[in-house]
Each structure stands twice: as C-alpha cells, then as structure tokens.
Amino acid sequence: MRDVSPTPKSEHYRTIIVGAGPAGILTAYHAAPAGSTLLVEAGLLPRYKSCGGMLHAHTRRTLAEYAPIPDDIILDPRTVLFRFHDWDRKIKKVTSLELLNVDRALFDEWLLGILPPSVEIVAPCEVRSLTQDAEKVSLTLRSGKGDMILTCDNLIGADGGRSKVRRDLGVPNTAQYVTLQDFVHLEGPIEPYFDCIYIRGIGEDYAYTYVVPKGDVADIGCVYYPQSKQPWLMQNEIVRILRAAMPALGETVTRQACTALYVRSVDDVVAGEGRILLAGEAGGFLSPTSGEGISYAVNTGRLAGSAVADNDPIDAVAAYRKASSGIRTNIARKFRWLPMMESRAGKYVAGFVPQPIVSRITHEL
Numbered sequence: 001m002r003d004v005s006p007t008p009k010s011e012h013y014r015t016i017i018v019g020a021g022p023a024g025i026l027t028a029y030h031a032a033p034a035g036s037t038l039l040v041e042a043g044l045l046p047r048y049k050s051c052g053g054m055l056h057a058h059t060r061r062t063l064a065e066y067a068p069i070p071d072d073i074i075l076d077p078r079t080v081l082f083r084f085h086d087w088d089r090k091i092k093k094v095t096s097l098e099l100l101n102v103d104r105a106l107f108d109e110w111l112l113g114i115l116p117p118s119v120e121i122v123a124p125c126e127v128r129s130l131t132q133d134a135e136k137v138s139l140t141l142r143s144g145k146g147d148m149i150l151t152c153d154n155l156i157g158a159d160g161g162r163s164k165v166r167r168d169l170g171v172p173n174t175a176q177y178v179t180l181q182d183f184v185h186l187e188g189p190i191e192p193y194f195d196c197i198y199i200r201g202i203g204e205d206y207a208y209t210y211v212v213p214k215g216d217v218a219d220i221g222c223v224y225y226p227q228s229k230q231p232w233l234m235q236n237e238i239v240r241i242l243r244a245a246m247p248a249l250g251e252t253v254t255r256q257a258c259t260a261l262y263v264r265s266v267d268d269v270v271a272g273e274g275r276i277l278l279a280g281e282a283g284g285f286l287s288p289t290s291g292e293g294i295s296y297a298v299n300t301g302r303l304a305g306s307a308v309a310d311n312d313p314i315d316a317v318a319a320y321r322k323a324s325s326g327i328r329t330n331i332a333r334k335f336r337w338l339p340m341m342e343s344r345a346g347k348y349v350a351g352f353v354p355q356p357i358v359s360r361i362t363h364e365l
C-alpha cells in the first residue's frame with residue numbers, strides 16, 4: 001500500500017485531483033510528470049466502492065498499457081458473459097460480451113499502486129469548497145487535523161457521481177439512480193453469467209436486476225429510477241423471487257446502497273470550466289444504458305491528466321474538451337437505446353429480437 005498522510009505537505013500544487021477512484025488515479029498518473037501533484041480522497045484508503053466489479057474489454061485494454069491485472073484480484077468464475085433474461089417469459093439470450101470478474105476493493109487498491117512515488121496522497125481528507133480566478137484555483141480541505149486552504153494551477157474533480165466539484169462549477173443538478181446490492185452466500189453453483197434480469201410487476205421505479213457469481217458469494221444488484229420510493233421493499237421482494245427459483249442463493253451477507261448519475265442528455269456530460277476539469281463519473285462520463293463506468297473513468301482520467309501536463313494551465317480545459325469529444329459522442333450515441341430499454345413495451349419487444357442482434361446491440365450499450 002502507498003504512503004498516505006492525513007494532511008498535505010505544501011500549500012500550492014501544480015495539479016490537485018479530488019477523488020482516488022479510477023478516474024483520479026489515472027489523472028494523477030499522467031499529471032505527475034509535469035510537476036507537483038496531490039491526490040485527495042475523502043474516505044479511508046484502501047477504499048470501498050459499491051460496484052458489480054465487472055471489467056469491460058475497454059477497461060482491460062486501457063489498463064494493459066500500465067500493468068497486468070494481477071490474478072489474485074480476479075474472482076471465480078474469472079469471466080462471465082452478459083445475458084439478457086426476461087424473467088416472467090423465461091426468455092434468456094446469451095451475448096458475446098465477456099466481462100472480467102474482479103473484487104472491486106482489491107482492484108482499486110491495486111490501481112492505486114501504479115502511481116509513481118512523486119504523487120502525494122492525502123486521506124481521509126475532504127474538499128469542502130473551491131473557487132477559481134484567472135490565476136489559480138483555491139480550495140478548502142478538511143481532515144481530522146482541521147481545515148486548510150490550498151491553491152493549484154489546475155484542479156480535477158474525479159469525485160464520482162455526487163461530485164462536489166461538479167456542483168461548485170454550477171453544473172445543473174443531475175438526477176441519480178438508486179442502486180442496492182445484496183451479496184448473498186452461494187450454497188451451490190449458479191450459472192456463470194452476468195444475468196441482466198427484468199421482472200414484471202415490481203413497480204414503475206424499478207429498472208432491472210443483475211445476478212453474478214463472485215467467488216463464494218453472488219451479487220444481486222438492482223437499479224431503481226430516481227425518486228424511487230422505498231427501494232429496499234422492492235429489493236426484498238426481488239431477492240425473495242430469485243431465491244425461490246434459485247435455492248443456491250443463500251443468506252444476505254451484506255446489503256449496500258449507492259447512487260449513480262442518471263445521464264440523459266449530452267448537457268450532463270461536462271469537461272470543465274476555467275482551470276477546473278471533470279473526469280470519470282463527476283463529468284457524467286459513464287454509459288447511460290449499462291451503467292458501466294470504469295472504462296470511462298480510466299479513459300477520461302488519462303486524457304485529463306495529459307491535458308494538464310501538456311498545456312498551459314489556462315488551456316487545459318479546452319485541450320481536454322477536445323480530446324474527450326469522442327467519448328462524449330459515444331455517450332450521445334447510446335441515448336437512442338434508452339426509450340426501448342426503459343419502456344414496458346420496449347422490454348417486451350426485446351424478447352422477440354433474434355439472439356445475434358441482441359448480442360450485437362449489447363456491445364453498443
């Protein structure tokens with residue numbers, strides 16, 4: 001584990017990055033060669049992020065350029081295929097989308113280890129406020145030792161879906177999905193799929209469920225639309241339905257609640273303003289259709305880090321906006337699938353779409 005201290009050593013840095021998730025880590029990696037770099041994390045490190053821990057080929061391809069993903073963070077089964085599952089009509093469509101099955105906490109810890117020693121890391125330490133002018137960005141940090149004021153030439157908000165940096169930049173409030181994950185004991189084998197299940201009759205606030213084996217537990221994750229009422233009651237019902245049909249799904253070990261950005265327009269995808277850049281989920285960079293976000297985090301992180309390293313601080317946002325425009329376009333392309341994915345009629349019609357077409361579309365989600 002890297003050296004982590006609760007307070008920063010200096011009062012001014014060339015680059016400060018807020019958030020030690022995949023976006024923040026890749027940003028810090030690329031910003032570091034250009035000068036002093038501080039990575040600030042509000043939580044304890046190594047951190048825990050509620051997640052399915054499924055790595056898309058895009059993530060694996062990017063990370064292969066830094067270090068091989070170690071075997072000891074990969075769970076059994078090592079890979080799973082994405083499968084669509086209309087629960088009530090018993091329609092199952094296996095796709096060719098293969099996902100690597102990792103322990104997300106170990107993955108984040110391993111990723112932190114790729115950082116060069118020149119990156120200073122502080123945690124737990126929270127960014128409480130920030131302002132910027134033509135010369136610099138000023139921010140207030142709060143740690144167990146009190147509040148400090150720091151300045152930097154560029155600041156990168158990589159602070160996730162509930163980003164403080166995004167809000168302080170004045171980006172209009174973006175709605176959030178509610179996610180609940182039950183990690184349950186596995187009393188026997190279940191099919192080795194990332195099973196994306198839609199169950200009728202749960203309610204209008206319910207989007208979908210996924211079930212995936214992860215070593216000796218299974219992850220039963222459910223996604224609920226913003227403003228959903230009492231999602232835990234729906235979660236209880238879904239887990240009950242699944243257990244009745246799949247006796248291998250045992251007792252719940254832990255239930256986690258989290259949120260994710262409900263990106264519905266390209267206006268929700270924001271590169272930054274002035275001297276402040278937004279990377280990963282803080283910038284709205286995640287798939288609006290599948291919720292897959294790690295590949296977007298690592299890819300925008302490295303673009304943001306390179307933009308601050310290769311440009312005058314005042315030009316970094318423009319350079320990053322240009323470099324990330326392809327990713328923004330990729331997100332915009334996915335919006336066209338939303339009406340089908342989110343309507344009852346669309347979900348019903350999907351059951352009649354031939355398997356090869358379902359497989360092909362899945363690669364675009």
Ligand SMILES: Cc1cc2nc3c(=O)[nH]c(=O)nc-3n(C[C@H](O)[C@H](O)[C@H](O)COP(=O)(O)OP(=O)(O)OC[C@H]3O[C@@H](n4cnc5c(N)ncnc54)[C@H](O)[C@@H]3O)c2cc1C
Pocket residue numbers: 018019020021022023024040041042043047049050051052053054055056125126127128158159160161162163164179180181221258259260279280281282286291292293294295297
């Ligand atoms: C239930 C669930 C399942 C998911 N499953 C998958 C999956 O299987 N595969 C996939 O690719 N994606 C998945 N995602 C999405 C993925 O987890 C995120 O998109 C990804 O982690 C985003 O990375 P990030 O670095 O942008 O932000 P995060 O990983 O959210 O990291 C942000 C960091 O910023 C820190 N922070 C926040 N505020 C402050 C502050 N004020 N000061 C300092 N630090 C701060 C936080 O503590 C956090 O550590 C899932 C998401 C959810 C909710």
